[in-house]
Amino acid sequence: MAGDNKGDRAKQNGRTSSTIPPRAAAGVSDGLLDEGYAWTDAPHRPGAGYTWSMSLTRDDVLHVARLARLGLTDEEVERMQGQLSLILEQFETLRRLDTEQVPPTFQVFATTNVFRDDEPRPSFPVDDVLQNAPLREGDYLRVRAVLEE
Amino acid sequence: MRYEAVIGLEVHAQLVTKTKMFCSCSAAYADAPPNSTVCPICLGMPGTLPVANKRAIDFTIMTGLALGCTIPEWAKFDRKNYPYPDLMKGYQISQYDAPLCINGALTISLPDGTRRRIGITRVHLEEDTARLLHRVDASGEAHSLIDVNRAGTPLMEIVSEPDLRTPEEAKLYLQKLRRILRYLGVSSGNMEEGSFRCDANISLRPVGETAFGAKVEIKNMNSFASVERALEYEIARQTDLLERGERIPQETRGWVEDKGYTVGQRSKEHAHDYRYFPEPDLPPVVIDRAWVERLRAQMPELPDEKEQRYRTVLGLSDYDAKQLVADRRTAEYFEQALAASSAGNGRAKALANWIINDVNSVLNARGIEIDAFPVRPEGLNELLDLVDSGALSVKIARDVFARMVETGRSATAIVEEQGLRQISDDTIVLQAIDAAMAENPKAVEDFRAGKTAALDFLFGKVMKATRGKANPQLTRRLLSEKLGSS
Known part of the structure; x- marks a missing residue:
């Protein structure tokens, strides 16, 4: 097994640099995505595209908390501000490395093209599907009113 | 000042696969009882693993080929994060920066014969959302019901370049695109049923200007006619604002069909808030050229x-x-x-x-x-x-x-x-002609006196006598000969 893993890793390394090309070959160009999606030069590095510096502001934390739908106490906001800033600093350290010639890693597995045939299989009984629903109405999940989009 | 509209369209087309995009649940949600085509994968339960539907990928690549797209050698799926109850996982699996098809075009023909090439930015694959029903219960409390059946069914998104200039062009583009999808057999293209949905991005700029104005996104258009009407409305609205020296805010507006206008919707969350990142559960798709050629060969x-x-x-x-x-x-x-x-x-x-x-x-x-x-x-x-x-x-x-x-x-x-076989036998037709001439001596006289219309009268008599079965060319020829000779 250990041998296999090593083989996989070797294969993956070989593959990452050959069959999985860096951004350009993956069809990425600056014109590809509309304005709001514009790349910074480091799309998948942590913090890319965000405007904050390495030290997060209180507002940054509240913004992220809102996106995650988390309600934080003032004390938690302060704590998170410190902890999240530390994490970003770690990445800033990594960022000093010259990765110009290293293709981005999107996947840590060596596999590609794992597909399924288009053949239906039975779904779950509706009672199982709704088993964990906080609220149920008939065969529907019920939630608080959400605005019509 | 004269303004020109700059329009780009995003089309979402449901693919006619049997199963969902990432699990083996049936994709035929339309007539299924609520929450009956659901499993832990499309419910987004922890520990489940999505596996991509091969046919959906084939369909998307075929669509890209039909639109003259480049099929990159490599594509991947990404997570698009946003919180809304129609998303079971809190994110939608979509494709961000490495879609299945890029850089195509569709050429439309305008009624005056002009041909316009409309660029296709990309065609990518994603999953559809659950259906929400908005209700008010007896106590007057508003709530929403969720039917997860549609969640996870494959959805193909086709994004055009901002190359369209008029509502009519937009309609022609959509009609042509839908026809291609129907010919390929990848989508039913039914707009009223939501199998073919269109959002429009529109901005105005003074004629001659090359920079883009502020972009407004329009949603909720359920027919080709409503796309055309909504864009016409929006051009009028924005022109009016600009002429009054006002700024046009970048926003999302919904088309209200029965009222015939658009209204502002919640401000679009900044794109970065989607926090796209590569989907770790789905390995990349490597598309070798043999695969592409195999699909090309299957295209009608x-x-x-x-x-x-x-x-x-x-x-x-x-x-x-x-x-x-x-x-x-x-x-x-x-x-x-x-x-x-x-x-x-x-x-x-x-x-x-x-x-x-x-x-x-x-x-x-x-x-x-x-x-x-x-x-x-x-x-x-x-x-x-x-x-x-x-x-x-x-x-x-x-x-x-x-x-x-x-x-x-x-x-x-x-x-x-019914004995309707045509009479092409000279003898039988001649008998009918003789009878008609004998019964209508005046018409025969008239013809000989130069009234050519009398021939038509006699022809009618012959046809009537044969209940329309006499071969008309033969009858006309024989009748002229007969009248001319005797």
Whole structure:
């Protein structure tokens, strides 16, 4: 097994640099995505595209908390501000490395093209599907009113 | 100042796969009881693993090929994060920066004959969301019900460049795109049922300006007509704002069909808030060229090619060719009839006429599709055999056709049963001519006195006496000979 893993890793390394090309070959160009999606030069590095510096502001934390739908106490906001800033600093350290010639890693597995045939299989009984629903109405999940989009 | 509109369209087309995009649940959600085509994967339960539907990927690549796209050698899926109860996982699996198809184009023809090339930015694959029903209960409390059946069904997104300039161009683009998807058999393209949805991005700028104005996104348009109307409304609204010196805010607006206007919706969350990142549960898709070529070989003849072939090979007019290819099944009907024809391609023009005029008028009157038309292509061809052989006049053939539509019986059976076979025997026609001349001596006199209209009168008498069965060309010829000679 250990041998296999090593083989996989070797294969993956070989593959990452050959069959999985860096951004350009993956069809990425600056014109590809509309304005709001514009790349910074480091799309998948942590913090890319965000405007904050390495030290997060209180507002940054509240913004992220809102996106995650988390309600934080003032004390938690302060704590998170410190902890999240530390994490970003770690990445800033990594960022000093010259990765110009290293293709981005999107996947840590060596596999590609794992597909399924288009053949239906039975779904779950509706009672199982709704088993964990906080609220149920008939065969529907019920939630608080959400605005019509 | 004169302004020009800059329009780009995003189309979401449901793919006609049997199963969902990442699990084996049935994708046929439309008639299924609520939450009956659901499993832990499309519910987004922890510990489950999505696996991509091969057919959905094939369909998307085929669409890209039909739109002249480049198919990159490599694509991947990404997570698009946003919180809304129609997303079971809190994110949608989509494709961000490495889609399956890029850089294509669709050429539309305007009514004045101008052709416009509309760029296709990308075609990518994602999953559809759950359906929300908004309710108010007896106590007056508003709530929403969730049906997860649709969640996870495959959705193909086709994004155009901002190359469209008028609402009419937008409509033509959508019609043409939908026809291609239907020819490929990848989507039903039904807009009212939501299988083919369109969002529009529109901005205005002074004519001659090259920079873009502020972009407004319009949603909730459920037909081609509403896309056209919504864009017309939006052009008027934005023109008015600009002329009053106001700034146009970048926003999302919803089209209100029955009121005929757009209203501002919640401000679009900044794109970065989607926090796209590569989907760790789905390995990348490596698309080798053999795969692409295999799909290319499976593609049917597309409407533009078909139209051209009808004109050049079959010698049909522009109009006929366009009419026949407008609907894939009509074109198939035509081709099946032509394949059955003993007269080969020589019958193309006649078949085209019958389908465009006679068949279509029955379809319109009955509100049915050609698949449900009672006369099958071979049957129509048989009717035309009888016309070509001289057994039926075109006039009587129309009556026979009507009987065929009514009864579903064959042309030959109807002709034999009702004794409708055309009389092309000189002797019998001459007998009828002699009788008509004997009974109408005045008409004969008139003709000889130079009143040529009297010939038509006598012709009518002959046709009446033979119940319309006398071969009209033969009758006319014999009648002129007879009147001229004696």
